[in-house]
Amino acid sequence: MSISSLIDHLQSKVSLSALEEEHIKYAFEEFQLHKKQRLLSAGDHSRYAYFITKGCMRSFFIDEKGVEHVSQLAFENHWISDLHGFLTSSSATHFIDSIEASTILRISLDRLEKLYLDVPAMERYFRQLFQSAYVATARRLDKSLTETADIRYAKLIKEQPDIAQRVPLIHIASYLGITPESLSRIRKVNR
Amino acid sequence: MSISSLIDHLQSKVSLSALEEEHIKYAFEEFQLHKKQRLLSAGDHSRYAYFITKGCMRSFFIDEKGVEHVSQLAFENHWISDLHGFLTSSSATHFIDSIEASTILRISLDRLEKLYLDVPAMERYFRQLFQSAYVATARRLDKSLTETADIRYAKLIKEQPDIAQRVPLIHIASYLGITPESLSRIRKVNR
DNA sequence: CTGCTTTCTTAACATACATCAAAAAATCAC
DNA sequence: GTGATTTTTTGATGTATGTTAAGAAAGCAG
Numbered sequence: 001m002s003i004s005s006l007i008d009h010l011q012s013k014v015s016l017s018a019l020e021e022e023h024i025k026y027a028f029e030e031f032q033l034h035k036k037q038r039l040l041s042a043g044d045h046s047r048y049a050y051f052i053t054k055g056c057m058r059s060f061f062i063d064e065k066g067v068e069h070v071s072q073l074a075f076e077n078h079w080i081s082d083l084h085g086f087l088t089s090s091s092a093t094h095f096i097d098s099i100e101a102s103t104i105l106r107i108s109l110d111r112l113e114k115l116y117l118d119v120p121a122m123e124r125y126f127r128q129l130f131q132s133a134y135v136a137t138a139r140r141l142d143k144s145l146t147e148t149a150d151i152r153y154a155k156l157i158k159e160q161p162d163i164a165q166r167v168p169l170i171h172i173a174s175y176l177g178i179t180p181e182s183l184s185r186i187r188k189v190n191r
Numbered sequence: 192m193s194i195s196s197l198i199d200h201l202q203s204k205v206s207l208s209a210l211e212e213e214h215i216k217y218a219f220e221e222f223q224l225h226k227k228q229r230l231l232s233a234g235d236h237s238r239y240a241y242f243i244t245k246g247c248m249r250s251f252f253i254d255e256k257g258v259e260h261v262s263q264l265a266f267e268n269h270w271i272s273d274l275h276g277f278l279t280s281s282s283a284t285h286f287i288d289s290i291e292a293s294t295i296l297r298i299s300l301d302r303l304e305k306l307y308l309d310v311p312a313m314e315r316y317f318r319q320l321f322q323s324a325y326v327a328t329a330r331r332l333d334k335s336l337t338e339t340a341d342i343r344y345a346k347l348i349k350e351q352p353d354i355a356q357r358v359p360l361i362h363i364a365s366y367l368g369i370t371p372e373s374l375s376r377i378r379k380v381n382r
Numbered sequence: 383c384t385g386c387t388t389t390c391t392t393a394a395c396a397t398a399c400a401t402c403a404a405a406a407a408a409t410c411a412c
Numbered sequence: 413g414t415g416a417t418t419t420t421t422t423g424a425t426g427t428a429t430g431t432t433a434a435g436a437a438a439g440c441a442g
Contacts, residue, residue, distance in 0.1 A: 359418090
């Protein structure tokens with residue numbers, strides 16, 4: 001069962017009693033996605049946060065010119081969601097698509113808030129998760145304003161070598177904030 | 192007393208008993224900074240998180256070429272710190288300077304962790320704070336990779352008109368990831 | 383396997399912003 | 413208030429990356 005991946009992941013960060021595990025298991029629903037399937041569209045009511053137990057997902061938005069911009073790339077044991085919409089129970093600004101066939105666990109905001117009360121360690125887990133996510137994003141922002149694209153690409157691949165294998169160039173380029181043509185040129189030079 | 196600004200701010204987000212307020216008051220130390228004073232240098236042990244009750248601060252790092260890059264601009268009722276260093280009890284990557292004369296409350300990691308246990312609402316407060324900070328930073332990142340500097344400047348000033356009054360152009364430019372010369376030209380066009 | 387679609391590469395040219403330099407304006411220290 | 417320092421402005425020129433276009437390569441459906 002895919003839920004045990006989530007339990008293992010949570011146990012690696014905070015400790016949980018058997019009863020607490022039951023509360024958690026009860027709060028999530030599991031489902032499958034095949035490759036390149038849409039999970040959420042901008043404008044949809046953003047009801048759920050998603051935990052990936054297998055596969056690879058991306059979130060992106062579409063600008064006024066109709067161009068896609070990838071905001072997140074996420075693999076196993078990571079969360080993906082339209083957080084702003086989810087946390088404020090409003091509509092999504094971002095799309096979420098699978099890149100590979102994936103197994104997902106989802107939780108609604110109601111259930112998550114209930115879980116914070118039943119399982120205080122979950123509040124701790126999410127405080128730490130958001131802390132780390134904030135620090136990581138702040139660093140990514142520092143770099144995006146400071147370093148040239150070729151350096152950002154080199155560091156990304158060094159930190160997450162998976163990405164080069166599992167994510168098409170077109171999405172990596174978008175994640176780095178450059179065009180596929182530019183990334184293709186960057187790759188050529190480093191070859 | 193400046194600590195009451197913090198208590199008011201916390202009460203606006205979570206509810207606190209009189210006893211809990213006492214725990215909080217006990218955990219913080221207050222001090223003053225004059226204009227353009229250094230609070231933390233890169234390489235220092237990053238011992239504290241700082242809450243601004245009055246004034247204006249910036250955090251920045253210095254790249255290999257010796258150029259400053261502003262990461263955060265913060266006013267009253269906001270936090271500023273070298274979060275990575277603070278949370279991992281390691282050394283700071285960023286500098287923190289006052290822009291205006293400021294009144295600051297500081298808390299050490301030890302005391303904060305104790306506070307999480309004595310005052311569970313603080314864990315909730317920080318979970319929500321990091322949640323919001325993460326969402327805001329993720330949006331800023333989306334924009335920095337997508338929009339041109341003149342649009343980012345226009346939106347920044349629209350969202351935080353204070354900044355144009357209280358922060359020198361040189362630091363706003365850096366915060367936007369452009370040179371002062373470029374921001375000066377952007378301002379000229381919109382005049 | 384075969385045609386169709388998507389992804390990747392390459393090239394010529396365009397543009398946003400950086401760099402360098404220097405002067406004007408504002409702020410600060412005494 | 414006066415000179416020194418910092419900040420802002422302006423101009424000339426350079427560079428990283430975007431845009432447009434088109435073909436090559438890879439992946440996919442039947």
